[in-house]
Amino acid sequence: xxxxxxxxxxxxxxxxxxxxxxxxxxxxxxxxxxxxxxxxxxxxxxxxxxxxxxxxxxxxxxxxxxxxxxxxxxxxxxxxxxxxxxxxxxxxxxxxxxxxxxxxxxxxxxxxxxxxxxxxxxxxxxxxxxxxxxxxxxxxxxxxxxxxxxxxxxxxxxxxxxxxxxxxxxxxxxxxxxxxxxxxxxxxxxxxxxxxxxxxxxxxxxx
Amino acid sequence: xxxxxxxxxxxxxxxxxxxxxxxxxxxxxxxxxxxxxxxxxxxxxxxxxxxxxxxxxxxxxxxxxxxxxxxxxxxxxxxxxxxxxxxxxxxxxxxxxxxxxxxxxxxxxxxxxxxxxxxxxxxxxxxxxxxxxxxxxxxxxxxxxxxxxxxxxxxxxxxxxxxxxxxxxxxxxxxxxxxxxxxxxxxxxxxxxxxxxxxxxxxxxxxxxxxxxx
Numbered sequence: 119x120x121x122x123x124x125x126x127x128x129x130x131x132x133x134x135x136x137x138x139x140x141x142x143x144x145x146x147x148x149x150x151x152x153x154x155x156x157x158x159x160x161x162x163x164x165x166x167x168x169x170x171x172x173x174x175x176x177x178x179x180x181x182x183x184x185x186x187x188x189x190x191x192x193x194x195x196x197x198x199x200x201x202x203x204x205x206x207x208x209x210x211x212x213x214x215x216x217x218x219x220x221x222x223x224x225x226x227x228x229x230x231x232x233x234x235x236x237x238x239x240x241x242x243x244x245x246x247x248x249x250x251x252x253x254x255x256x257x258x259x260x261x262x263x264x265x266x267x268x269x270x271x272x273x274x275x276x277x278x279x280x281x282x283x284x285x286x287x288x289x290x291x292x293x294x295x296x297x298x299x300x301x302x303x304x305x306x307x308x309x310x311x312x313x314x315x316x317x318x319x320x321x322x323x324x325x
Numbered sequence: 326x327x328x329x330x331x332x333x334x335x336x337x338x339x340x341x342x343x344x345x346x347x348x349x350x351x352x353x354x355x356x357x358x359x360x361x362x363x364x365x366x367x368x369x370x371x372x373x374x375x376x377x378x379x380x381x382x383x384x385x386x387x388x389x390x391x392x393x394x395x396x397x398x399x400x401x402x403x404x405x406x407x408x409x410x411x412x413x414x415x416x417x418x419x420x421x422x423x424x425x426x427x428x429x430x431x432x433x434x435x436x437x438x439x440x441x442x443x444x445x446x447x448x449x450x451x452x453x454x455x456x457x458x459x460x461x462x463x464x465x466x467x468x469x470x471x472x473x474x475x476x477x478x479x480x481x482x483x484x485x486x487x488x489x490x491x492x493x494x495x496x497x498x499x500x501x502x503x504x505x506x507x508x509x510x511x512x513x514x515x516x517x518x519x520x521x522x523x524x525x526x527x528x529x530x531x532x533x534x535x536x537x538x539x
Contacts, residue, residue: 183423209397213390
């Protein structure tokens with residue numbers, strides 16, 4: 119059986135768990151990483167010297183990088199509805215995944231770190247204003263895309279393009295700070311929550 | 326005809342141009358971004374609402390995000406060469422491409438390169454520079470381990486994994502930072518440097534990009 123290595127509260131592990139549920143693949147999971155067994159332990163290093171979660175072991179095939187794993191699972195299950203076979207649509211799906219994991223995710227990071235990772239008391243932590251402004255700028259870009267081309271990133275239907283962006287959208291709404299109104303993003307968050315896999319691994323109370 | 330929008334000094338444009346030349350594709354490149362501007366025009370906003378370079382236009386098909394562009398070109402015009410064909414090799418290739426943008430790039434480009442070209446020497450945060458150089462060196466030790474016993478990341482032929490990772494190595498190796506001794510990674514960088522496409526599109530001197538006092 120496929121095994122996922124990584125704590126279930128990691129945003130990158132959650133992308134993989136979401137996808138496993140979308141394709142209906144049974145799996146085992148082991149907690150590793152911050153707050154659990156350190157990935158520097160020999161048992162983890164034997165599997166991957168990179169020391170980061172998630173990694174998967176699929177019958178001896180070991181893979182790292184959450185979005186690589188998501189695409190691998192789509193290919194493995196021939197889910198062309200989630201990851202188009204047409205090379206052009208496939209590339210556009212990938213460009214949204216890369217955008218969400220680089221520009222959008224990087225913009226979310228300073229706020230998340232100030233309010234959760236580095237906060238002495240997360241219940242009273244305040245979001246840094248410059249961090250919020252930068253994150254909001256990228257969220258507006260997402261709002262614009264969903265308004266013009268939505269309701270999902272690739273148009274009418276949910277695809278794996280929505281997994282990395284969906285995780286950042288959950289973080290946006292799960293953290294408490296003053297936010298600009300982004301109607302298309304708010305609608306998107308609710309639309310994603312119609313999916314059991316997103317409710318279980320994404321919109322589950324964890325930012 | 327394939328058109329690539331973006332100045333040749335942009336590392337993300339360099340990645341795409343290197344792939345274009347390895348694939349032998351007829352193309353034209355239009356300078357945009359940095360001193361060339363253009364990215365703030367209404368027409369450019371239609372190509373890429375993010376207003377970044379590169380953008381490719383392949384007979385009317387518009388795409389942005391450099392890894393997605395390189396992967397599209399490799400899958401379309403280089404299946405079995407730059408793009409591996411089996412699902413597992415494809416995933417092995419992808420994990421290095423993703424690693425290059427999520428792990429290696431943030432230290433090499435925004436933390437290190439930007440500090441050396443867009444910050445004056447007087448204002449440069451050397452603690453940040455040194456920390457980023459140390460992390461980059463530690464990450465490249467993982468590349469060094471991967472390269473043991475073969476010439477390129479996935480084996481003995483160049484793939485898009487090499488293009489995504491290798492583009493960052495010219496910047497890394499030409500900045501005034503401390504670098505750990507990594508014999509496999511150094512031999513790999515020399516191997517890439519012997520390729521004409523790498524020389525033409527990646528090994529572009531960046532000293533002229535510095536602001537006064539940098």
